[in-house]
Amino acid sequence: DIQMTQSPSSLSASVGDRVTITCRASQGMRNDLGWYQQKPGKAPKRLIYAASNLQSGVPSRFGGSRSGTEFTLTISSLQPEDFATYYCLQHDSFPYAFGQGTKLEIK
């Protein structure tokens, strides 16, 4: 099974900051990884698919990358609406697995 270890679990940042969130896979995998944003009381929203592809309609300040088994979500310049919880999801092989989540809070 491929498990995803996400870090950090929480992050305080200011509007305009650049932030990165990381998911490390427990073994090699293809690029079948997505990044999701979730706001309280709402369903998750996919931001990035296939590790580095921006979902249609998502602002270009969001970006995804990969180095080996480490996947990264970068927000280049935080906006007020970006304060939320972020999850990665691997769907390379069953069982699919989410990272533990990163709560992004306003400093």
Added chain:
Amino acid sequence: QVQLVQSGAEVKKPGASVKVSCKTSGYTFTRYGISWVRQAPGQGLEWMGWISADNGDTNYAQKLQGRVTMTTDTSTSTAYLELRSLRSDDTAVYYCAILSYWGQGTLVTVSS
């Protein structure tokens, strides 16, 4: 546009079963598999399983094996999640998803 509309909130007693529906529209139903995901109060997302809408093949999370059944009805483009022998720690919001599109969630509360 693609839509996934789930059934309403449920309150169940421990030991009971629940069946949640997910009616889809706006795409060819058999083209994508459907995942079910749940989120306990204040917790992260948990992948429960997946069903092929084409042939009904399923893959369930190990911890739910024996208690969960996912099915589809291609005539109505609807997916179903049934969870049996409910426990208090099954209290959660349950989502259906085709990864880029998600239902609105169904709150299932298990309480005596």
